[in-house]
Amino acid sequence: xxEAVVRVAGHRxxxxxxxxxxxxxxxxxxxxxxxxxxxxxxxxxQSFHWSATAMGTAYTLIVLGACAGAPxxxxxxxxxxxxxxxxxxxxxxxxSFLAMAFVGSLPQLYACVFAIGVAFSLSGNSPGVxxxxxxxxAGAGGLIGIYLMIGMLGNAVGPPLAQALIxxxxxxxxxxxxxxxxxxxxxxxxxxLREPPVATDAPAGxxxxxxxxxxxxxTFALLAVAIVMSQLCLVTVSSVAPAHLAGEGVSDALAAxxxxxxxxxxxxATGLLGHFAARLSPRRMLPLTLAACGAGLVILAATRDxxxxxxxxxxxxxxxxxxxxxxxxxxxxxxxxxxxxxSLGAIWTLAGLAALGPWGAxxxxxxxxxxAPGLLALGLVxxxxxxxxxxxxxxxxx
Numbered sequence: 001x002x003e004a005v006v007r008v009a010g011h012r013x014x015x016x017x018x019x020x021x022x023x024x025x026x027x028x029x030x031x032x033x034x035x036x037x038x039x040x041x042x043x044x045x046q047s048f049h050w051s052a053t054a055m056g057t058a059y060t061l062i063v064l065g066a067c068a069g070a071p072x073x074x075x076x077x078x079x080x081x082x083x084x085x086x087x088x089x090x091x092x093x094x095x096s097f098l099a100m101a102f103v104g105s106l107p108q109l110y111a112c113v114f115a116i117g118v119a120f121s122l123s124g125n126s127p128g129v130x131x132x133x134x135x136x137x138a139g140a141g142g143l144i145g146i147y148l149m150i151g152m153l154g155n156a157v158g159p160p161l162a163q164a165l166i167x168x169x170x171x172x173x174x175x176x177x178x179x180x181x182x183x184x185x186x187x188x189x190x191x192x193l194r195e196p197p198v199a200t201d202a203p204a205g206x207x208x209x210x211x212x213x214x215x216x217x218x219t220f221a222l223l224a225v226a227i228v229m230s231q232l233c234l235v236t237v238s239s240v241a242p243a244h245l246a247g248e249g250v251s252d253a254l255a256a257x258x259x260x261x262x263x264x265x266x267x268x269a270t271g272l273l274g275h276f277a278a279r280l281s282p283r284r285m286l287p288l289t290l291a292a293c294g295a296g297l298v299i300l301a302a303t304r305d306x307x308x309x310x311x312x313x314x315x316x317x318x319x320x321x322x323x324x325x326x327x328x329x330x331x332x333x334x335x336x337x338x339x340x341x342x343s344l345g346a347i348w349t350l351a352g353l354a355a356l357g358p359w360g361a362x363x364x365x366x367x368x369x370x371x372a373p374g375l376l377a378l379g380l381v382x383x384x385x386x387x388x389x390x391x392x393x394x395x396x397x398x
Contacts, residue, residue: 022124022189024185025185028154031154036162040166057110066348069117069119069122070126076088076127083190086193087190087193090185091186101175126342126344129147131193134195140332144328145271148325149270219392223331227327227348229293232354232356233316235355236358241259242255247370254306262314265315266317266320267321273326294380296311302372
């Protein structure tokens with residue numbers, strides 16, 4: 001009896017260690033790869049007198065690197081496990097930022113930022129979900145919610161951390177500091193992470209060999225559309241909202257605050273929905289989260305009222321965060337932890353299509369003189385997308 005108690009306690013301690021380690025890896029990657037890269041690139045542009053076009057290209061390459069890296073965990077988890085994949089991701093992040101500190105030309109910069117994007121995809125999301133769902137058992141939904149919520153908090157801590165470090169030590173000092181953080185995270189993950197104690201799919205090997213059937217399914221297509229469109233909303237707003245709001249007479253301070261509210265709402269929605277995932281069906285939550293994205297965009301396009309704009313930020317943040325969580329949970333429930341984590345990597349590769357959002361909004365703004373028509377159109381498109389998600393099949397029993 002005592003041996004059984006010890007085994008249960010040891011399992012809980014290991015599960016906690018795994019969740020903490022994968023969450024630390026994701027929040028670091030989220031904070032320094034996407035949330036703060038713009039600040040670092042801006043500082044580098046001032047130092048080298050590089051053009052805005054060159055810096056825009058560099059940020060695009062980060063996105064492309066992340067999309068290119070998204071399918072890699074499908075192979076790496078089979079060969080070195082989810083734990084090894086995250087350790088490799090943290091190591092690549094460290095090497096990439098170390099190289100960034102000694103960049104002297106645009107080709108070197110482009111190579112480094114592409115590698116940073118790849119490192120992001122290896123450091124979290126697919127391998128993290130694989131490990132958390134494998135260790136979580138019946139409580140996996142809540143743990144995945146906590147994991148994704150902590151990752152989204154990287155959007156809040158990344159920019160002020162980067163601003164403070166760059167202001168004190170310059171962009172080179174910042175790059176070296178992040179490289180050191182990534183080395184520590186890689187060592188911590190190597191010590192704390194372990195593969196789930198029981199095979200997460202049956203029969204053994206099915207999760208990788210039959211992935212093609214998953215990707216061809218209508219269920220996968222509906223979930224992929226949900227993620228791509230919610231990310232299209234997020235990327236478009238992140239890119240054009242400051243210019244749109246400035247054109248509407250909204251102050252820069254208010255615009256920045258709204259984006260902060262959006263990030264906080266995303267984190268809170270992810271945590272709360274993850275906590276209640278065992279009671280509320282993610283399949284029924286998904287249409288609501290997609291509708292919230294659309295409603296937020298419609299409000300942004302239609303008003304300058306401060307209170308309503310805060311409503312836009314909360315709706316969009318909660319919608320994007322909620323959609324990300326519910327799609328992740330549904331992939332695991334429909335296809336199992338192994339197939340679910342693998343198909344999640346495929347979905348995040350497709351999410352690179354969200355880069356078309358800012359481009360399309362810019363075309364509309366050039367043609368009409370305002371971003372509002374493009375934002376309104378995207379918001380209205382989310383209505384049939386939300387309705388389409390109602391076609392998802394009933395979730396299997398877990």
